[in-house]
Amino acid sequence: MASLSAEERSALRDAVSRLLADKSTEADVRRTMETETGYDSGLWGQLAEMGVTGLVIEEAYGGAGAGPMEVEAVMEAAGAALLCSPLLASSVLAAELLRALGDEDAKARLLPDMAAGKTIVTAALTGDAGTWVEDGVSVTADAVDEAFALNGVASYVLNGQNADVLLVLARADDGLAVFEVDPKADGVSLAGLPTFDHTLRLARITFSGAPARRIGGAAWRAVQAAIDLALVALAGEQAGAAQRCLDFTVDYAKNRYQFGRAIGSFQAIKHMAADLLLETESAISAARHAAARLAEGAADAEAAVSLAAFACADAFTRTTADAVQMHGGIAFTWAHPAHLYLRRARADAQLFGASPAHRERFLKALGA
Amino acid sequence: MTQAAPVTDEALREEVRAWLADNWKGLPRSGGGAGWTASPEQKAWLAKVVEARWAVPRWPAAWLGRGLSDAQARIIEREFAAAGAPGAGQDRTNLWANTLLACGTEALKQKLVLPLLRQEVGMCLLYSEPGAGSDLAGIRTRAERVGDHFVVNGQKVWTSGAATADYGMLIARTDWDVPKHKGISFFFLPMKQPGVEVRPLRQITDESHFNEVFITDAIVPAENLLRDLGDGWSVLQTALAYERSVMGESARGGRSGAAESKTEEPLIALAREAGALGDPLLRQDLAQAIAYKRLNALNTARAKADLAQGSSSPVMSLGKLAMSRILHEEARVRTAILGAASLLEGPDHPRSEDANFLALNAYFTSIGGGTDQIQRNIIGERVLGLPREPEVDRDIPFREVRSGR
Numbered sequence: 001m002a003s004l005s006a007e008e009r010s011a012l013r014d015a016v017s018r019l020l021a022d023k024s025t026e027a028d029v030r031r032t033m034e035t036e037t038g039y040d041s042g043l044w045g046q047l048a049e050m051g052v053t054g055l056v057i058e059e060a061y062g063g064a065g066a067g068p069m070e071v072e073a074v075m076e077a078a079g080a081a082l083l084c085s086p087l088l089a090s091s092v093l094a095a096e097l098l099r100a101l102g103d104e105d106a107k108a109r110l111l112p113d114m115a116a117g118k119t120i121v122t123a124a125l126t127g128d129a130g131t132w133v134e135d136g137v138s139v140t141a142d143a144v145d146e147a148f149a150l151n152g153v154a155s156y157v158l159n160g161q162n163a164d165v166l167l168v169l170a171r172a173d174d175g176l177a178v179f180e181v182d183p184k185a186d187g188v189s190l191a192g193l194p195t196f197d198h199t200l201r202l203a204r205i206t207f208s209g210a211p212a213r214r215i216g217g218a219a220w221r222a223v224q225a226a227i228d229l230a231l232v233a234l235a236g237e238q239a240g241a242a243q244r245c246l247d248f249t250v251d252y253a254k255n256r257y258q259f260g261r262a263i264g265s266f267q268a269i270k271h272m273a274a275d276l277l278l279e280t281e282s283a284i285s286a287a288r289h290a291a292a293r294l295a296e297g298a299a300d301a302e303a304a305v306s307l308a309a310f311a312c313a314d315a316f317t318r319t320t321a322d323a324v325q326m327h328g329g330i331a332f333t334w335a336h337p338a339h340l341y342l343r344r345a346r347a348d349a350q351l352f353g354a355s356p357a358h359r360e361r362f363l364k365a366l367g368a
Numbered sequence: 369m370t371q372a373a374p375v376t377d378e379a380l381r382e383e384v385r386a387w388l389a390d391n392w393k394g395l396p397r398s399g400g401g402a403g404w405t406a407s408p409e410q411k412a413w414l415a416k417v418v419e420a421r422w423a424v425p426r427w428p429a430a431w432l433g434r435g436l437s438d439a440q441a442r443i444i445e446r447e448f449a450a451a452g453a454p455g456a457g458q459d460r461t462n463l464w465a466n467t468l469l470a471c472g473t474e475a476l477k478q479k480l481v482l483p484l485l486r487q488e489v490g491m492c493l494l495y496s497e498p499g500a501g502s503d504l505a506g507i508r509t510r511a512e513r514v515g516d517h518f519v520v521n522g523q524k525v526w527t528s529g530a531a532t533a534d535y536g537m538l539i540a541r542t543d544w545d546v547p548k549h550k551g552i553s554f555f556f557l558p559m560k561q562p563g564v565e566v567r568p569l570r571q572i573t574d575e576s577h578f579n580e581v582f583i584t585d586a587i588v589p590a591e592n593l594l595r596d597l598g599d600g601w602s603v604l605q606t607a608l609a610y611e612r613s614v615m616g617e618s619a620r621g622g623r624s625g626a627a628e629s630k631t632e633e634p635l636i637a638l639a640r641e642a643g644a645l646g647d648p649l650l651r652q653d654l655a656q657a658i659a660y661k662r663l664n665a666l667n668t669a670r671a672k673a674d675l676a677q678g679s680s681s682p683v684m685s686l687g688k689l690a691m692s693r694i695l696h697e698e699a700r701v702r703t704a705i706l707g708a709a710s711l712l713e714g715p716d717h718p719r720s721e722d723a724n725f726l727a728l729n730a731y732f733t734s735i736g737g738g739t740d741q742i743q744r745n746i747i748g749e750r751v752l753g754l755p756r757e758p759e760v761d762r763d764i765p766f767r768e769v770r771s772g773r
């Protein structure tokens with residue numbers, strides 16, 4: 001696939017949208033989010049057939065060899081449909097981490113099955129507190145003969161309960177390093193966390209002498225690269241979801257009548273909608289721009305990614321919050337989809353760091 | 369549209385560059401603030417730009433243009449911008465010339481298009497009245513046909529640049545017996561005549577760019593009527609659309625003349641200079657204010673890319689609203705950086721002067737050219753397709769419409 005033209009990219013987004021319009025309807029989302037695994041393996045297989053699960057994996061390993069812009073485009077569609085899947089965890093975060101670590105042996109062993117959708121890999125990057133920063137890592141790795149043993153806790157691990165393989169960031173003698181761990185091995189105990197956003201799967205993993213294999217060398221730069229791509233993916237998800245949410249809200253405002261008028265003819269509602277349009281369009285611009293800069297490896301990529309991170313998180317949060325308000329009582333019911341988007345927005349706004357931290361990083365990237 | 373011979377992007381870029389290299393020698397700085405009238409040097413430069421057909425390249429060749437696509441015209445604009453040379457891209461920004469070209473009589477076009485592009489004639493907008501601001505269709509200034517001209521009576525207000533203008537784009541009521549939008553006509557009113565009295569108004573910024581205009585038996589030739597009698601509302605919509613898109617892209621800087629950093633975001637430079645860059649709360653505000661600016665630039669870039677691909681983008685209509693958010697927020701953060709120093713003004717306190725001026729002048733964008741509220745109505749109705757607001761006076765003869773302040 002490699003870097004696509006703008007038209008090919010929107011064709012890809014449309015193809016994923018069409019599939020999800022069919023297979024990730026509101027009813028599908030509601031059913032899937034209550035299952036144990038939290039995703040639909042049939043749909044996952046179809047996404048794999050379309051090349052989506054291997055989007056950033058090199059062609060040599062069975063992937064599409066595409067980049068941030070394609071990931072962002074797909075995630076806009078996924079966000080709009082509230083797709084329940086390990087896409088972000090496995091196909092973006094873990095795949096990019098492996099690429100950035102550059103350990104050929106690990107890549108050859110893991111990537112082909114990831115691309116094919118047969119293996120789900122996730123990355124455990126935080127300590128118990130869920131901070132996604134260097135200082136937060138609290139798992140330690142001790143050398144035992146040729147291998148390593150891990151001890152400590154990693155929490156808020158995305159799709160931990162779905163993973164066939166764990167990539168764990170831990171402190172070794174020579175600094176942070178990434179380790180491959182079999183979640184079924186002795187010394188690994190994994191507990192699913194009760195998530196506020198039911199479409200999301202998070203796990204807390206305790207390691208007590210768990211056998212581990214070290215992958216690559218110094219790890220933080222690779223982790224940062226993986227988090228940056230994940231932030232771009234998340235920004236795309238947020239932008240796409242915000243837009244969908246605004247769409248169904250505007251639709252409702254045209255059709256709901258009070259005082260003999262469509263509520264959308266009242267300025268209190270109309271003006272909120274106009275402001276939300278500015279928010280969501282800005283989110284789309286920010287997400288696509290960040291993807292483009294990251295794809296180019298541009299000097300200002302960090303600023304662009306940080307900007308997208310907080311602009312998209314804030315836009316999605318505000319859009320869903322106002323959408324509930326604009327719907328009135330109906331949105332306060334479980335049966336209405338607004339809360340699904342509201343929950344996703346509040347969850348997405350915490351993943352990989354919250355807006356204040358991204359604003360700070362943005363400012364630093366501008367030299368301040 | 370008259371089509372010039374097709375030219376490749378590369379050839380066009382080379383041609384502009386070469387022409388700029390031969391002709392652009394810079395202009396003397398026209399001392400402080402926004403110039404409301406062009407200097408002789410500026411006019412001479414503009415005349416050259418127009419003659420070389422860089423001013424309005426999207427326009428047809430018959431009217432000083434090149435019949436170029438939007439994408440190619442932007443190449444010219446980018447080269448001019450890179451050289452710091454003004455005058456290109458007037459087919460996007462010159463609302464007077466565009467309105468005239470789109471709606472004017474042949475005679476009026478022959479007379480004024482060229483002088484407008486060269487900024488040899490000054491213009492103003494005679495729209496607002498004491499009783500008709502957001503609701504421009506409520507105007508009461510009247511124009512009556514007498515032989516080959518119209519006689520105008522009424523009062524306009526908030527008229528920017530009226531004191532120096534040669535013509536005003538005037539909306540006046542020509543029929544009182546039809547509903548309010550249907551009885552309005554649009555004229556180019558000569559300003560320098562005994563029937564037009566301009567009185568400056570002192571603004572909150574302590575400047576006097578806008579004025580009251582009292583019109584008593586003023587004369588406007590019939591050839592200065594744009595489109596047909598009673599068709600003024602449609603001309604006004606064309607003119608307002610140009611005005612709003614220009615306001616979405618440009619904004620005045622401070623007025624103290626204090627130098628701002630060219631390499632660093634001005635807000636960051638200011639915070640650094642004030643020793644406030646370490647304040648974590650302020651840093652959050654700084655990031656957000658800068659983000660608003662960047663997001664607007666990204667939106668504009670995306671809208672242009674969409675346009676180049678032939679699809680229009682809703683983002684285009686968001687610029688003015690975004691700009692007023694940017695300006696108010698930037699002024700707020702500047703004030704926060706300065707703290708107590710913002711209590712002061714005068715030449716010894718240029719930073720405060722700028723912050724306070726920007727705080728006041730931000731209303732230029734959020735009120736002028738239609739308020740933010742009206743802009744939200746427009747976005748809600750025309751972009752999002754929400755139902756129009758009921759208007760109690762839409763279908764009754766204007767004579768019977770209730771007024772009052």
Ligand SMILES: Cc1cc2nc3c(=O)[nH]c(=O)nc-3n(C[C@H](O)[C@H](O)[C@H](O)COP(=O)(O)OP(=O)(O)OC[C@H]3O[C@@H](n4cnc5c(N)ncnc54)[C@H](O)[C@@H]3O)c2cc1C
Nearest residue numbers: 493494495496501502526527528732735736737738739741
């Ligand atoms: C710096 C500046 C320069 C200007 N230059 C010119 C000029 O050159 N020529 C010219 O003709 N005019 C000019 N104007 C006038 C400007 O276009 C009007 O001030 C503006 O359209 C608002 O009209 P108004 O002042 O009568 O306020 P009003 O229309 O009385 O509005 C008062 C308040 O009511 C709100 N409001 C009114 N109607 C609605 C509605 N339907 N829905 C929601 N809220 C509503 C407004 O948003 C505002 O908050 C200028 C104004 C400024 C500030």
